[in-house]
Amino acid sequence: MTITIDEITKTFDTSSALNGVSLEIAEGSFVALLGPSGSGKTTLLRIIAGLETADSGHILFGGENVTDRSVQDRRIGFVFQHYALFRHMTVAENIAFGLTVMKHGQRPRKSVIAARVQELLDLVQLPDLGKRFPSQLSGGQRQRVALARALARDPDILLLDEPFGALDAKVRRELRGALREIHDRVGLTSIFVTHDREEAFALADKVAILSKGKIEQYGTPKQVEEQPATPFVREFVVA
């Protein structure tokens, strides 16, 4: 599903976070929002998700204006930096959550939910960990569970906020590969936020580089590397 970000502006009490950001994300693509901390990338992601409201501007999913739609109705999957797993639920209950809170009538039967949970556990390569609690898992395993949970309701759009930020380098590389594979297999349109240039370039089809609430450049990793549009991009990419 295409995502259109149209002139999004957001001001916080003290400073402006986003100054008229526009971006067009093609269906099926995997886009990185890259920038130093304070550049507004996480705020932009949260506005796309509906966790934050923009002061002005519009968000369109597949051409449809979703600006005033609540988080629940946007049909997105969201992965948080620190996993945000429900600590009192088992892994299986965590993954099933999006399905179990559906309205009567829409909610699948228990056996269907259980099958879906197992399918997702297989997808993230943790087939036997359904009965564990999040506190019994490693960081990488937790983020895999968070990913499975975000996919349970078959979202068209997957949003990830620094998904590897809390993990060590080796786990990070493993998970990176797994994420890209899942993205391609499920047929998602994904946006992920990162401050790690190497990660963005290795994983994304297209990279949007943000600085001080503005997009400095939006292009394929190759384009950005070969033709940095601004001095900021040159410095950020080379450094």
Next chain:
Amino acid sequence: MRKATTEPAPVRALLIGVAFLWLALIIFLPLAAVFTQAFAKGWGPFVAALLQPDAWASIKLTLLTAAIVVPFNSVFGMAAAWAITKHEFRGRQLLINLIDLPFSVSPVVAGLMFVLLFGANGWFGPFLMSHGIRIMFAVPAIVIATSFVTFPFVARELIPLMTAQGRAEEEAALTLGAGGFQTFWHVTLPNIRWGLLYGVLLTNARAMGEFGAVSVVSGHIRGLTNTMPLHVEVLYNEYNFTAAFAVASLLAGLALVTLAVKALLEWRYADQLSATGH
């Protein structure tokens, strides 16, 4: 061999010994004295003292007060903690300080505040009188004063816990399609239930035991507006020691039961406690 982080055995023994000795002196001994005195003349007089109409009325009044105050303060304490920890708004710090007010104000002063509000010469006194609504020297005043004094317990218990837990899990629930109430019921509440329970138990203990504020607003009408602590004082001042200690021991017993329930729950659900970061 001893580990690098532990003290030598004699030091440990001394510290533990001092702690236990102090505990015995300050808590166990007085508690034992209350029960000894209560049963000094055996079970008969003990039961008779509790069944005496004024005593029985005070027990019922105390239980009624707790039954109203505890749910009320649990809900409002939870709402206050939720507002303070999960939202940013103007006056947030002021609200936190206001919640602490009942802890810093002497209960007697708290009682007098309500006299000034609802008493015959108070702000709302004439209005209430002319409409035949009785608050002072009646059950409503006792409930209000007790609510005031016990308000901070639940909120104070929950605020640090909810601050530590942050908003991420609630946000995750929203992105997964859960509504506001579902998020509260399935995510927020399970995460705070142990803190909430502890706050509720403390509220209950204090609600049943409150003396100062209730003493000011109750009017001390025997058999009508005397709660258990007030009734204990009446009996004690009348040199009716067996009866006084009988009621006192029941009050202490209720506190001990509260404590035992908490310990039991903590033991039974130890794994869940550690999972939710308590």
